[in-house]
Amino acid sequence: MRQPIAGVVHAEIVEREIDLAALLAMVQHRGIGAVSLFVGIVRDVNEERQVSGMEYDAYVPMAAAQLSAIASEACAKEPDLVVAVEHRIGTLKVGEASVAIACAHPHRREAISAAGEIIEALKKRVPVWKLEHYIDGSRQWIDPTASAQAATNA
């Protein structure tokens, strides 16, 4: 196993499939006792409408900078934390991963909290949007501020 590392090892907006195994490998080293991985996935139903796929748009340079800043802030709070995070954009099918956050730490609670805090911050601060494609052929930009229900969706 690799010697200890800490901090943000990877934070990127990508236009290809997210490789979960690669993210898990990036955060590991000899001193790690726990890894928490969060994966956001395109699902087949949103607010009771049948979804056929999703198009993700982003303000790419700002999204990359915000992703990196959020991960850095988590690492500033926990000096032994290691974070690798990717958000995918472009056209995704149901079942594909849109975001993945891998957090490693010597202890489990820190790894678990970090992954949870990063996804919450990401949903507030990273300029990414999704155009849902429905099976009836229509499309709609998702606005999480439009309803309280939507705001709690994954």
Place this chain on the structure above:
Amino acid sequence: MRQPIAGVVHAEIVEREIDLAALLAMVQHRGIGAVSLFVGIVRDVNEERQVSGMEYDAYVPMAAAQLSAIASEACAKEPDLVVAVEHRIGTLKVGEASVAIACAHPHRREAISAAGEIIEALKKRVPVWKLEHYIDGSRQWIDPTASAQAATNA
């Protein structure tokens, strides 16, 4: 993608490497919006002693039953939750996964809480023990009740 499934799809004590990709695949279906994966890993230092490896012992049939019961209880609380969990026993090297818990749900908060609750319950209720091997050649059964410090370790 597979049609919706829910509940405990896998809960096992194994004597081989844990296949994280397989666990992630087991919990996914068309209705999933989030997956939270927790991985416990053998690390190189515990309570300031240098660890060379770990031997996990278990009361196997009871450990398997408890693992299954814990996962079932999590699913009883959250009807759309899907859980796959494995605990490895035998001899593990530093960097290898000893336990993995994959939780999938339509929404992120439920997936994240479930993985956190299952690892906490596992550490209290599943009869598994670890014999730490130190680089000086000595060995010691870990007793999490022996110190408050140890009780918070991953």
Place this chain on the structure above:
Amino acid sequence: MKSPTTSVLLFASYADAFGGREIELPVPTPCVVNDLVEALRDLPGGSRLPARPLVAVNREWVELSASVREGDEIAVIPPVAGG
């Protein structure tokens, strides 16, 4: 140095509403962010904007009172929906 117009980046539903991912607004710099928002609101599609739209200057979130200088990168940003 003053420029007679200021360029603003638009994305997603705002790009659809205003017909492009970049728009020139008849507002000279220096100005404040809110001047640009109000100029955008006067255009066809302007009703699409909420009372207080999100804005970034040079890729950082700012308040509507933030000042804008020649050469700044301005983006008026729809409600974010990542993850």
Place this chain on the structure above:
Amino acid sequence: MKSPTTSVLLFASYADAFGGREIELPVPTPCVVNDLVEALRDLPGGSRLPARPLVAVNREWVELSASVREGDEIAVIPPVAGG
């Protein structure tokens, strides 16, 4: 039907302390779990047991007051340390 002894499963540090993963205790069934714990405490290695050791009957956690019948699977269990 009474058996003159009861078999108890041991693991990890307790298996080391008592010299095996299964031990016959001179306690007839029916009895309660605490009778078995006290018999174990009287053996060499018994000082290894905490005041209230963990016990399972038929693979479920039980109190020390739980009753034990002929054929039950009894395990006296060291502090668990999984994960």
